[in-house]
Amino acid sequence: MTKTVVIFSGGMDSTVLLADVIEQGDEVLALSVDYGQRHKKELEYAAATCQHFGVTHEVADLSGISRLLGGSSQTDPDIPVPHGHYAADTMKQTVVPNRNMIMLSVATGWAISQKADRVAYAAHAGDHTIYPDCRESFAQALDRAIQLCDWHELELWRPYVGITKADIVTVGVGLGVPFGQTWSCYEGGDIHCGACGTCVERREAFVDAGVEDPTEYRETPEFAEP
C-alpha cells in the first residue's frame, strides 16, 4: 500500500487532496504547519477534518521561527491583511519568505522517518505569480532535491498542478468533500471576511465551478461580487 504524507492546511485545496488520496486507497498521514500564521484558525479546521476522515494528523510547530520570517501580514500582527484580488500589488504583503520550501522540507523529514512513499501537496495552476515559490521552475528544482535527500527515493506529488481552483472544487464535489468545513480566510476571524485575497479567490472558484458556496462571509465588497 502506498503511504502518503499530505501537506494539509485545512483549506479547500488540500482538503480535496486529502479526500482524493484517501479515495485512492493510500495510507494517509496529514501534516499541518503552525508557522505563527495569523489565521491559526485553519489548524482547528484541519484537525476536525482529519477526525472526520479518520486519518492521522500532526501539527509541525514552527511558531518558534516566525519572528525570523518577518515582513508578511501573515506572521506580523502589525501588518494588516490586504483586501482585494490576488493580482493586486498589495498582496505581496502576504508572502511569507520561503514558506513553501520550509513546509515541504519538514514534511519530507517526517515522511522519511515514517517510511512514506510520497509527499503530496495541493499546488494548482492558479497559484499566483506574486509568490516566487509557486513557480514551476522552483517546484521542479525542489522536487529533484527531495528525490535526493534520502537513500529511499521519495516522490513529491502535485496532482493539481495543471488544473485551476475551480476544477479542484469540481473534483471535491465528486469526492463528497464537506467544503463548509474548510477554512481559507487570511484574517482568521469568526467567519470568512469575504474581502482578502484568499476569500475572493475562494468565492470565484465556486462561481466558476457552478457550485453553491456554503461559506458565510462577513462582507461582499464590490470587487468581490460574482
Add this chain to the structure above:
Amino acid sequence: MTKTVVIFSGGMDSTVLLADVIEQGDEVLALSVDYGQRHKKELEYAAATCQHFGVTHEVADLSGISRLLGGSSQTDPDIPVPHGHYAADTMKQTVVPNRNMIMLSVATGWAISQKADRVAYAAHAGDHTIYPDCRESFAQALDRAIQLCDWHELELWRPYVGITKADIVTVGVGLGVPFGQTWSCYEGGDIHCGACGTCVERREAFVDAGVEDPTEYRETPEFAEP
C-alpha cells in the same frame, strides 16, 4: 557590502567559515538551529563565539518538530550515540531525516527577510557518504531551488565543498580561529567524549593538518588513536 547569513553550529567547520566571511568584509548574520539535538551544548559555544566576533546571532527554534524527525540518536534520547569512525554502519543512527534541507530552508527564509545576498554553509569534501543529504547532486538541486525561491536571486555559498576538514583547520589557523572555543561532540557532555564519530573526525583533522589539538577528550579508545 555583501550581506551573508552563515549557518553556524558552533563546530569547527562553521566557526572557520564565520571567521572567513568576516575577514572578507561581509556584513555577517549567524544562524544556529535548535532541532532538539542531544548536543545542545553546541548552541552555547555558538553564542559565545558570535559574541567574541561581535556578529548578530539568532537561534532558529525548531525544537517543536524534533518529535517528527524520529529514529536518530541526535534527537531521540532512547537511541545511544554510536562510537567509532563515521564510516561504520552504526553511524547511520546519527542521521536526522532531511536535516540539511530543513536548516537551509529556514536560513534562506531569514536571509530573504533580512535582504541578504547569500547563505553560506560549511559543507566540505569529507562530508560522509552515510548522509544522503551531503551528496553533491542533492546540494546542486537545492542550490537551484534556493536561487528560485525569491525574486531576488540568493546565492548558496559552499566555499569548502572541495577541501577536507584538515584543510579547514589550516584555513582556521591562518584566520586565528579559537578552536578551543568550538564544540563537535555528539554526546554533548561536559567535555568532548573522544569516541563518537564527530570526535574521531575532529581528532583526525588536527593530526592530518599537523596542528596541535586544544580539545580535552574524556577517553581515547584504540580506534581513535592518532
